[in-house]
Amino acid sequence: MSWWAAAPAVAAAVGMLLLPGAIVVLPLRMGLVARAAVSSLTSIALIGFAGVVFALGGIGFAAWQPFVLALAAGGLVAVIDRRRTRLAVPAEQSRWRWILLTWAVTAVLIGVVAFSGVASPDRVSQTYDNVFHMSAIAAILDGADASSLTLRTLIETAQVTGFYPAGWHSLVVSVVQLSGVVPTVAANAAWLAVAVAVWVPGAAWLAQVILRQFEPGLVAVVSIPLAAAFGSMPYSLLSWGTLYPTFLATSLLPAAVAVPILAGRALGGAQGLRRWRVLVLGSSAIVGTVSALTFAQPRVLVSLALLLSPLLIGAVVGLLRASLRAGGAARRRAIWSIASGGGVLALAAAAGFAYLVLGLGLFDRPLDQRLGGPQAAATQSVAEGIWQGLAQAWPTGVGGVVAAPAVLLAGFVLVGIGAALRSRGVRWVVVSYVAVVVLFALAAGSDDVVSKVLTALWYKDRYRLSSVAPVLGVTLAALGILMAGRRLQRRARWAERRGVLLPVAATWLVTSTAVVTLVLTGATGSIATVFHLPPARAQTEIVSQAQIDFMARLGDVVPADQRVLGDPWDGSAWTQLFGDREPVFPHVNGQWDAARLTLAYGLDTIETDPAVCAALDELRVRYVLYNPHEFAGGDPAGNHFPAPHRAVEAGLFTEVAADGESALYRIDQCGPLPGEG
Missing domain, CATH: 1.10.287 (Helix Hairpins)
Structure with a gap:
């Protein structure tokens, strides 16, 4: 499948990210960039609320549901506001055409960095976290509700409720419903749409909000391309994890920072009845912002x-x-x-x-024994982390790869820091930015107790922290470019005649060199690595193409009302994703009910222990899927599914399908399932 064929899916994702929220904010006065940023923030909140509200009514998630809530919320905003309140920066005047053109070119650059190494849009990220995310998407498409209040029950199977943010999964499901593509294509389309329609306008809007001394349209034209230039966001969360919900929430973060700033400014300048309107709208905007982040990933x-x-x-x-x-x-x-x-x-x-x-x-237990695992272990020095933050040379999360320094980008960020320190009302940006870089350096470079305590809320994960730096890094780089251009114009007549051309040209020089650096030395190759799909016999990957093809034929043998048993570490967690048959274990990690634990540890005792047949009956299982490999080489601390291997290798079941790599076995010892005899 070509990437051009995924264009309708990308368009559907952009529509879901912008249109529901645009209905709500339609009565408000704001510029193009602000409207896009606030609309995407509002849309995620609406998608999350729709998943909860309609699930309570027993209605499965559908793409039309956020629009119903949007009409209701938009009516309330219109009644309260009546076009008297401005909670955003002034409109960009006549620059909107240049903004749209800049935005379109930036979208292409993001796509090149992220996916130029990925052969097809139907490739899937073969990473630990994505086992759950794709299983959750498949489950919602197959009839499970999209409520964030219950999504965790997919892996905490003994529970009736369990919170896990469903914003990302619901977005991908809506793309499937609107465009008809398969979930893997929808996930990649949704990622690109979030980067382009959420992260980019949000970063530009925050720059407009903070850099009030410059014309908003010029700030937008400068900051939009810079949103594609940082390796740590949006790209690192695609190669590390893959942390889709965290990526979605971090993409919302610039707009989430801008909302309370503008609400405070509007409230401080309002009087009388208008102050009441501003208070209601500002409070609602903040509540909506918190809701959006909660439905995306509350850790952010x-x-x-x-x-x-x-x-x-x-x-x-x-x-x-x-x-x-x-x-x-x-x-x-x-x-x-x-x-x-x-x-x-x-x-x-x-x-x-x-x-x-x-x-x-x-x-x-002692603090120094907490926060273990690959995401928490220090692999470099603190000084190296500080250097990476200063040089904009961020780690990618794959094989120790660190992108080469983006020299021009790093230089203008430093110029922006110097300018911000001399500007009243902007110094806090420097403090926040430096705090993020220091925390990143501690997470990546130190295993002592203090570092673990300071970074615990981010799981001591350097990638979650590094992805936050560009939220303000875009603003600082834009400030550096704009201040350099202003100073040059004051000192040189030839520069004065060129007006906005100098900062715009500098922006594209910075962005293009940074993008080339990422493509050649870091992000692109690392993303291609995690999306690698071997034609056959997966080793460290979750699945191969042959395995996907085999699972696609499960429906020819396994009845639709039955689950498929297997070790999720060998790819069987994705039987619902690729074969439309629900797996017993949809993730490599979970808190399983008694029946599932019986099968995980005791399936091979089926001929002597009646509890095994009882568990198979309870879960409606008569087939086992087997592929002789373990994703990522296995995890001794996490491979809690030994019995399916032992049972298959002991020859206890009847082989009914095989392709030389994967095999499907029928369980005959327990007879037909109850109700089928």
């Missing part, structure tokens, strides 16, 4: 708090100082605010500490 809320903390702390300190200097009633209110705020913080800290101790067992 911690990143939002990290990025906004310097700004909020500075604002609170400034207000308190002004009140204390004013004296009288204002001074008394300030003292009361300090006391009450300190009390609230103390209670919150106490509650958080109690949760760590009682809920997470903080003292059950």
